[in-house]
Amino acid sequence: MDSTLAVQQYIQQLIRKDPSAIDDILTPPDSQDEGVWKYEHLRQFCMELNAIAVRLQAECNAETCSQMTATEQWIFLCAAHKTPKECPAIDYTRHTLDGAACLLNSYKYFPSRVSIKESSVGKLGSVCRRVYRIFSHAYFHHRSVLMKSSPKPTYASVSPFS
Incomplete structure (x- = not known):
């Protein structure tokens, strides 16, 4: 696919067709x-995770979730600060999604959506790890909000992509 938005549109078309067909959604076309x-999958995941983050604000705040955790085992530090530090989960969520949007829309790292330098592809893993922490927090601490998000599961709620 060699037009600017072709891959994004193709992924979104697959999601609209059947959001539970994860194998189909994650399998790239030949020569892609x-x-x-x-x-493009990470961009899509972040877009959908933004919608979930908005719904989380009803019960996830600095008082109820003073730290970004998924399980009781880990406390995640927010990388949006000069020196990584603890943030309330909802702030971590906002900071991380803002940072992901800035990076994924950066002309410096991603000047084209048709081909991407290997050095820029390497940055995706870090973004992926951070945004999945948001999903994990929602799953372990606010599952009811996550499950009420949509009558049909969204791509972000079922995707194993990482």
């Missing part, structure tokens, strides 16, 4: 650049 495929 793997870096572009990962990049």
